[in-house]
Amino acid sequence: MRTIHASLQEAEDSIGKVDARVLVCEVLGVDRAFLATNPFHILTETQDARIDMLVAQRLMGHPVAYLVGRREFYGRDFAVDGHVLIPRPDTETLVEAALKRMAGACSVLDLGTGSGAIAVTLACERPEARVTAVEKDSQTLQVARSNGETLAPGRIEWLEGSWFAPVAGRRFDVIVSNPPYVAAKDPHLGQGDLRFEPEGALTDGSEDGLGSVRAIVVAARDYLVPGGWLLLEHGYDQAEAVAKLLEEAGFESRESIRDLAGIPRVAVGRLPA
Ligand code: GLN
Numbered sequence: 001m002r003t004i005h006a007s008l009q010e011a012e013d014s015i016g017k018v019d020a021r022v023l024v025c026e027v028l029g030v031d032r033a034f035l036a037t038n039p040f041h042i043l044t045e046t047q048d049a050r051i052d053m054l055v056a057q058r059l060m061g062h063p064v065a066y067l068v069g070r071r072e073f074y075g076r077d078f079a080v081d082g083h084v085l086i087p088r089p090d091t092e093t094l095v096e097a098a099l100k101r102m103a104g105a106c107s108v109l110d111l112g113t114g115s116g117a118i119a120v121t122l123a124c125e126r127p128e129a130r131v132t133a134v135e136k137d138s139q140t141l142q143v144a145r146s147n148g149e150t151l152a153p154g155r156i157e158w159l160e161g162s163w164f165a166p167v168a169g170r171r172f173d174v175i176v177s178n179p180p181y182v183a184a185k186d187p188h189l190g191q192g193d194l195r196f197e198p199e200g201a202l203t204d205g206s207e208d209g210l211g212s213v214r215a216i217v218v219a220a221r222d223y224l225v226p227g228g229w230l231l232l233e234h235g236y237d238q239a240e241a242v243a244k245l246l247e248e249a250g251f252e253s254r255e256s257i258r259d260l261a262g263i264p265r266v267a268v269g270r271l272p273a
Contacts, residue, residue: 116144227273239264
């Protein structure tokens with residue numbers, strides 16, 4: 001029989017302190033303070049075996065968020081599984097930028113919602129806003145819907161389809177998206193945690209990674225009101241290219257916003273009023 005202390009020690013040696021603590025807490029259903037104050041607590045055989053299994057999976061590269069089934073984003077816990085991209089802190093920059101441009105009963109469209117992290121956060125932070133979220137993969141949409149039911153019940157219109165297809169003929173005050181933008185041959189795709197995330201959420205197969213961004217920018221004008229805003233997350237080296245696309249598509253004012261690491265991460269365009 002192992003104690004918390006022994007189990008933690010072994011897990012830490014193979015996957016590091018932070019991940020080891022998260023996984024042991026998850027299996028025991030306790031918080032980190034419990035681990036520190038009860039080092040000689042004896043684990044059941046089931047708990048012991050479950051910890052070993054999770055540590056082995058983590059060692060193979062499975063992201064912690066998938067192993068525990070959730071990830072915190074903008075102060076809320078989102079359920080995640082292998083059908084959705086794990087919400088990133090970078091995307092909180094996109095959310096902040098959108099919130100600044102949302103007032104009163106405005107309408108917002110989130111394209112390729114994934115886990116629903118963006119749409120749900122906007123709905124929670126702006127109770128008067130009307131939020132619509134589109135996702136082309138039905139299993140992904142199920143995860144998003146379920147996050148919506150938990151965190152913002154009845155607040156979001158969930159639509160299945162590709163980009164603007166399900167909102168034909170409609171116009172919004174704000175359109176946001178964190179589309180796939182990793183270049184098809186980017187070596188990171190085959191490394192680390194990314195190997196376990198849905199490939200289609202990371203790359204659309206285009207050589208420069210901008211295939212989806214281009215499609216969204218070109219069409220967005222027809223789905224925005226005059227003076228409407230388009231906000232897009234993009235890769236670390238794509239700010240200039242996206243700004244150019246926005247300019248070509250008639251977005252008269254443009255802005256580039258940096259993430260917490262100081263990297264240009266979000267492009268904002270506004271249509272003439
Ligand atoms: N920021 C993600 C990554 O680099 C990519 C997300 C995306 O393509 N939208 O892992």
